[in-house]
Amino acid sequence: MTDSELDIVYTRLCNAMTGVGEASASLFLARFALLAIDTIGDRDVSLRLIEEAREGMTG
Known part of the structure; x- marks a missing residue:
């Protein structure tokens, strides 16, 4: 995926999260993650990506 394509996908993800609202954003991300894991x-x-995403998130 090119940087431009990645930007398009990231922007769509952000817009979708805005569309579902802050209260539902976590649920949306969980659903997206499950769909992505199934597609992968x-x-x-999938386990490696989970660890990479967690890096730097915990204090």
Whole structure:
């Protein structure tokens, strides 16, 4: 994916989160994550991505 394509996808994700509202944003992200994990279809890749996303998030 090019930087431009990534920007388009990220913008759509942000707009979707805005559309569902702040109260539902966490649920939306959880649903998106489950759909992405199913599409990836590889346990090890999915687990690695979870760890990469968590890096720097905990104090």
